[in-house]
Amino acid sequence: MAQKYRLPEGGRVDRSQPLRFTFDGKSYEGFAGDTLASAMMANGLRLVGRSFKYHRPRGIITSGVDEPNALVDLYSGTSKHEADARTTMAELVDGMDAKSINNYPLLKYDVGAVNSIFSKFFVSGFYYKTFMWPKAAWLKLYEPFIRKAAGLGTAPTVPDTDHYEKHYGYCDVLIIGAGPAGLAAARQAARSNARVWVVDDQPELGGHLLTRSATIDGKDSDAWIAEVRAELEAAPNVTLKTRAQAISYFDMNYVAIWEKVTNHMANPPANMPRERLYRVRAGQVIIASGSHERPLVFADNDRPGVMLAGAAETYVKRYGVKPGKRAVAMVNNDYAYGSILALLDAGIEVPLVCDLRQEPDGALTQAVKDRGVPIRAGHAIVAIKGKNSVRGVKVAALSEDGKALAEGEKPASQACDLVVHSAGWTPAVHAHCMARGKLAWSDDMSCFLPSEGSDANPNVSAGNCAGQMDLASVLTSGHEAAGQVLEALGMPANNAPAAPTADPEAASSTRILWIVPGEKELGYGSAKHFIDFQNDSTAFDVQLAVREGMHSIEHVKRYTTTGMATDQGKLANLNAIGIVSEALDVAPEKVGTTTYRLPYTPTTFGVIAGRDIDELLDPARTTAMHPWHEDNGAVYEDVGQWKRPWYFPKKGESMHKAVLRECAAVREDVGILDASTLGKIVVKGPDAGAFLDLVYTNKFSSLKPGKCRYGLMLNEDGMILDDGVTSRISDDEFYMTTTTGNAAPVLDHLEEYLQTEWPHMQVYLTSVTEQWATATIAGPKARDLLAEICSDVDLSAEAFEFMSWREGTVADCPARIFRISFTGDVSYEINVPSDYGLHLWNTLMQVGRKYGITPYGTETMHVLRAEKGFIIVGQETDGSVMPFDLDMNWIVSKKKGDFIGRRSLYRSDMSKPDRKQLVGIKTVDPSVVLEEGAQLVRELKAQPPMDMVGHVTSSYMSPACGRSIALGIVKGGLAAKGETLYSPQPDGKVIEVVTCSPVFFDPEGSRQNG
Amino acid sequence: MRYSAFSLLRNTLSHHKNWPQLWGSPDPQPEYDVIIIGGGGHGLATAYYLASQHGINNVAVLEKAWIGGGNTGRNTTIVRSNYLWDESAKLYETALKLWENLSQELNYNVMFSQRGVMNLCHNVHDVRETKRRVNANRLNGIDSEFLDAQQVKEFCPAIDLRGGGRYPVMGASLQRRGGTARHDAVAWGYARGAAKRGVHIIQNCPVTGFDIEGGAIKGVQTAKGPIKAKRVGMVVAGHSSVLANMAGFKLPLHCRPLQALVSEPVKPAIDCVVMSNAVHAYISQSDKGELVIGAGTDAYCSYGQRGSMHNTEGTLAAICEMFPQFRRMKMLRAWGGIVDTCPDASPIIGKTPVEGLYINCGWGTGGFKATPGSGWVFADTIANERPHALAEPFALSRFSSGYLIGEHGAAGVAH
């Protein structure tokens, strides 16, 4: 029969909207408004999963974020595959496809359950004590076996095709949780001028009122909620978000909120994201996150059909589902009797309630008594019958101290198919703790409550999470919290409402028994008292950990894995603390808690990544000339974030051929390079020259306007940070270039010094990398070419010398022309405003045709500069190379005074003769091109280890030299040029090389100066 | 009691009532031969080797809170030795060799799992630098291979070579002997081994000051009173500068939060360690089934043991780039530790300006893998009152001499 556990009426589900779903391939029906868990329950599905270690059969035990057992894989094998989905939080969707996890071959007959047989062996920490012999077996045998048995669901194997979004939000008041406390707070805050956000992870407002309704302000709570909702929705200053959970809380009230946008839709519109992440900066936060019911730790408390009393009540009241037909309850507090009343109202038989209290008191207790239900004071459930499903319980009176059965007590059996239990409620102090608030133990309530907050994070806790348990005080505390934060903000509510009221409840007693004894002493017999259900950690495990010397709660957690399951200890932690405090005989306050870690519940990777995926992870930067490169078949190299043409192959041409052709063109005619990606920084201000003197190793304050100078920048440790040409535009303005990859780091470096070390200097830095497009033309015909499209600059070698720059008009565009050279040939770097870049390039290509103009890429540039022995920062240098290592003493000024890194240059190890120094390298066989990154040795040995003396940093076939050339850094290389070294290859071969000067071509520099 | 399947069985029969304490909880004596400050893996390993290799058993390890609670219990447990520079390679390889026998040596299963560590290359520059490192490793006698893209895919089928279009995989270095271990077990195993040899493991005992006379150490002040010792080793990672300050000298360290996170547990999905410096992320899967994911350090200095949100965002974006099928996985837990990094990203091991006070710190983002080796050379250094040969290059004095060991490429992000 369909939905045989569905109540004929009641609950918040819509019986007119049936939805189909499958579980392990079988089809079932539920209703709109169900969670997957409630729909499964309505269909009588009890055994829904298997536990982690012992593969014990498991059922649903909660109705919310704290569910450890009822996890499934959703939509297996599709792009919507979600592993370990929490059925209690998954809204039912038509066509939902769920699969049970951690079992093989079937949920019902799981071979992994043999672990259960050996469970006495598999106590906490057993794996540290064994699997060590034979040594090789760990990797080959034991670990693969453990791995296969562990894990819960299966990871998706196809990419997720949904999209996710991220937003920032700003508000004065953020209210986390829209239960009675949150709503009372929101109602007041809404009437102020404050911008208010209210978030709740449920689809409906109301929190616990959705489970246990009440009378508020004289009306039914549903009506009250509707009224508040209407007011919030109408208020222009309020942003109200359901299905939105605060998952983490960072300093300065920065809260991450995770919203499920379309998860509950069967056919979501394509333009909507599946989920959103809001990062909200709030002036004040009101934490009204409620509490979680605490399980009792008793024998076999994990059997399917054993569940928390409040959860059972939720299934009945909110979802109109009967969790069973006949229930036995075990409780220690009055509130749980409200749940029992709900069961009775739903027609569930309750033959018996065990109350751990010797003298059960309280209004609800009385009400249950009045319904004729026998209440056994000082009694407990000491055993559960049934494995895949509860069939009955054994009940017995406990001894006075509650540590064992009463003398001579014979447990009595009671048949039932449902066991509900409650040890009271644990305040959800997660947000308070993530906000670095402190906790204090409350003896009255046997739980930790927020004590001090953190100055960095102004917030107030209200309602259950602040230890206010009865509805009247919950409402008042929410209302007052709002008053408090509005006052702190100086934004009082206009015509503030009175605090909502409810009937106060009379105080009643609670009795804490951290462990409810079973028929046998813990560790004897086969029953298990679970604390962490998912991770299969038991009271016995925790006691064992303490016995073995794990006295810190953090050690207990790690040794037993208690609290490390996907509910992050929401059910387990307080019980573990209680049991440890008993075992150590210290107050729970002394035991303390483990750290509350983010996120509050497991959060999709995708939503945290947001749109920053695929191409947008790190958007590629392209130059103004990029369209031309695209049209002309450029092959790109990624340099920093830039797409730079690597080479321009002609049809069918190999990289090698293309590079030879491009090189030849530059040396013989004219080549053109897109150099727009070089970093460009304007350094301006009266102290600009003095600033540059402190930044570069050489002097810039003496540079004349119109002139350019090559400079080296060092880190504090004396090692080379960057190089480039900087030109003086005017007395107070310089134009700095950096390497492509270092544009941002260099700007950071300069700003840091300017702001922290030399704040007195009047210098302003502006990155203009993208304001200018740069075409470099290089080669013997470069001057002739430029002359054709630039008439207002005298380009003659005498008038426009190497290392100077001119302002002029090129291809009808305003331009700055720099006569500098990275190739060793006459070369002009023509800068025009970016918008003109493509025009400039096109013009040069067109006019240049008769000069044989050839576009070249970074590879050719590298070859040409290597022929000249010019270094590339990051290739010849690696953070361990200083100027002297490159034979660049000439660029380190001895006279000008201090500069960054200067002091480090003169440390004792910096002048050692065996430092690694730049050399040229020639293979003995000129046709062999060394691999970049090849290591060099002086003395060959038959086998490693061998002492390495250096490595190859750059290596090419050089057309100009007609042979291979390489650069490298070699110990003592400067003094030892001409020595023979060896490069042992991975395949055992050895390449013999001879070191030489790094300048292979035109050592006099006549070409570039000409 | 020796641990074995047999002892486990015997104890099962006696209902696990007779297991001895792993390390006890002794009260401090007035004086020890050696005090080790800091009960992380490095401190505990030092104590263990002092007792087991050098016959110095009258040793106390003073831990501020609970042993293994610092970076030792917070790291992503990647172990490898394929470092670039000779000095580092030798040190980390010494550690790796000790790892290979550690479970047996300690009689405690530290679950060292040599599943292979891959460092990806995404551009021409990465390839060049990776080959350089692989070649250097090889010539140092350390196993290291260069894989091309196709071989990467074969070794780790879960990876998407496209890298989202922006970070295509061009190759990788692979160290097959690298892998992961169970971090807590390392601390516990060393603590148990040391305690068995007479070392006092004293928890909840922060050192609050030093007793120094005539430039030599005489003892320390602690929350449990003064304790004397003529030799003191300081192994407090993120708090090194704080303690050095108490002892009157400065360290060239920056302390920053480094974070890590795990997913919910799933069945085996990735069977090796994959790291990428270019996208600042690395991933492996624990025996429990959680994807273990690490990020880059936060940019600011802090002692708050957690990272900031934007770093988590960047890391998970990077992971989704390399493994787009994991986008629907969920982050279960994130945390941070304080990593102490030197300007050259290499550690400091050896003497301090205070006679008898030794220091071991600066392991930054990557010291878990060094734990056994670090303890080994530090114990030797303290026992013989001179730096162990492998520790010598890592002296504090290198910052004044300029002998830096720039491991940014190997340690800047990666572990």
Ligand SMILES: Cc1cc2nc3c(=O)[nH]c(=O)nc-3n(C[C@H](O)[C@H](O)[C@H](O)COP(=O)(O)OP(=O)(O)OC[C@H]3O[C@@H](n4cnc5c(N)ncnc54)[C@H](O)[C@@H]3O)c2cc1C
């Ligand atoms: C997120 C993250 C990921 C990492 N991933 C890796 C990785 O994958 N691979 C890798 O090799 N490394 C990794 N590391 C680095 C590695 O964790 C550390 O380098 C290493 O664990 C340091 O060990 P330790 O024993 O020196 O320090 P810790 O374990 O931090 O121990 C220092 C101890 O000193 C104690 N202490 C501090 N002050 C005092 C005091 N005043 N008195 C007494 N005791 C004191 C602390 O409480 C602490 O227990 C990672 C680090 C982090 C944070």
